[in-house]
Amino acid sequence: MICFLIGGAVIQTVVPSSAFLGGAKLPVLLSFVLYYALTRSVVTTMIAGFLAGFLQDVLSQIPLGHSVFCFCIAGWLAGYFRSMVLADSIFTTLIFGGIANAIVTVFFFLMLVQEDLIKYTYGLITLKIFGALLLGMITTPIIFHLAGRVDRLVGNVELEHSLDDVE
Amino acid sequence: MREKKYLIYVIVLAVLVLLNLPPLAEWRLKAFSRDNLVPFHNMVSTLSVKWHAFVSFIRNPGRPAEEKRKLIEEVGILRERVRNLEAAERENKELKKQLGFASTSKRRMILCEVVARDEISGWWQMITLNKGLIDGIEEGKAVITLEGVIGKTMQVARRTSDVLLVTDPNCRVACKFSRTGAFGIVRGCGMPITKAASLEMLYAPSPCRMDYISREDEIWGHDEVVTSGLGGVFPEGLLVGYVKKVDIDPSGLYQRADVIPAAELGKLRYVFVVLQ
Numbered sequence: 001m002i003c004f005l006i007g008g009a010v011i012q013t014v015v016p017s018s019a020f021l022g023g024a025k026l027p028v029l030l031s032f033v034l035y036y037a038l039t040r041s042v043v044t045t046m047i048a049g050f051l052a053g054f055l056q057d058v059l060s061q062i063p064l065g066h067s068v069f070c071f072c073i074a075g076w077l078a079g080y081f082r083s084m085v086l087a088d089s090i091f092t093t094l095i096f097g098g099i100a101n102a103i104v105t106v107f108f109f110l111m112l113v114q115e116d117l118i119k120y121t122y123g124l125i126t127l128k129i130f131g132a133l134l135l136g137m138i139t140t141p142i143i144f145h146l147a148g149r150v151d152r153l154v155g156n157v158e159l160e161h162s163l164d165d166v167e
Numbered sequence: 168m169r170e171k172k173y174l175i176y177v178i179v180l181a182v183l184v185l186l187n188l189p190p191l192a193e194w195r196l197k198a199f200s201r202d203n204l205v206p207f208h209n210m211v212s213t214l215s216v217k218w219h220a221f222v223s224f225i226r227n228p229g230r231p232a233e234e235k236r237k238l239i240e241e242v243g244i245l246r247e248r249v250r251n252l253e254a255a256e257r258e259n260k261e262l263k264k265q266l267g268f269a270s271t272s273k274r275r276m277i278l279c280e281v282v283a284r285d286e287i288s289g290w291w292q293m294i295t296l297n298k299g300l301i302d303g304i305e306e307g308k309a310v311i312t313l314e315g316v317i318g319k320t321m322q323v324a325r326r327t328s329d330v331l332l333v334t335d336p337n338c339r340v341a342c343k344f345s346r347t348g349a350f351g352i353v354r355g356c357g358m359p360i361t362k363a364a365s366l367e368m369l370y371a372p373s374p375c376r377m378d379y380i381s382r383e384d385e386i387w388g389h390d391e392v393v394t395s396g397l398g399g400v401f402p403e404g405l406l407v408g409y410v411k412k413v414d415i416d417p418s419g420l421y422q423r424a425d426v427i428p429a430a431e432l433g434k435l436r437y438v439f440v441v442l443q
Contacts, residue, residue, distance in 0.1 A: 013211075014215065025285070025288065065188070066186070120336065
């Protein structure tokens, strides 16, 4: 999980944002949290949310704890939809990832504006939410596919399920 | 199952602790984590540069030789200029001495390498430099390239510094027009600068805007915008950019101008932090 998240943080930092999408970034870290929410237990999801949020907070200007809080809540809420979303289906993950990223972007915007940390015009934030929706739809299925393949290859999925069965 | 529930409580507690950390402790934790991520950042930055160089070579194999020829030519011209300037400086010093002027201090600058070009969350327009407190960099220092101003330092850790670019809405620079001397404030419009020139043909976002320009001043397109030195962060006379378009602001009291930064913010590799 830590390798996934550090790699995800690097990709999210390195891939440049686009002016046409309001500067929205590829939501790689959030996609990993969503992946864990749909395929693992609540505890694993919360740990993933905590680590992903911590990485984002440390590497950005966001006050410490804000991304952690957002990602943990997002992961926890996403867990409720695990019966509705098939992690292997591209279409459902595409919709799910897009909507989740747009909601998280709105949530971040409200938190950062409330603390007077950012100054965004309505036009720009609308563009950013649209960008977040689009990038979420692109990134989530790819991350789900890659993380699923790696997990199956390493044998993480079987191990997690067997541990859940024991308890 | 019970142990797992305890883990959830621990995580919730950790989130609450993080949210309520005092600013100093928060900054220490951030600085510590960032400093430890520097080698990682440097590695990614080097790989990225090498990859771009490789792609550039594949696209145009003759380009490096052509660039080398141009650079040799440029070095020759610059050497000649330096020789002339040295002579002029000697003459200037001598004349000042004769007139009794105090010698003017030169700007002290530090060369830094850009190790991260974008901010991970996408809410700010920032870059990260490979030098920090131990190199003498402090918060709120002007950052420039040979072309012009690019921003100011924000959070400075021991070995890294974050630079808020002029395109960020939080970055405000007190400026004036070099032709007329009219004052105004340049602020970013929040649009990242991309290298996709073909896309910008369809939609050209304005990276910066200069506000509060007096209506009496006549501003032309391509007018040069330089720092006025009034804000306290940026020394006077640094080139910021050029006017793209001028109009009246919605209140009708002032003019405003769209400004294109002189520095190529999408291709930054080395920058200078102005220490004095």
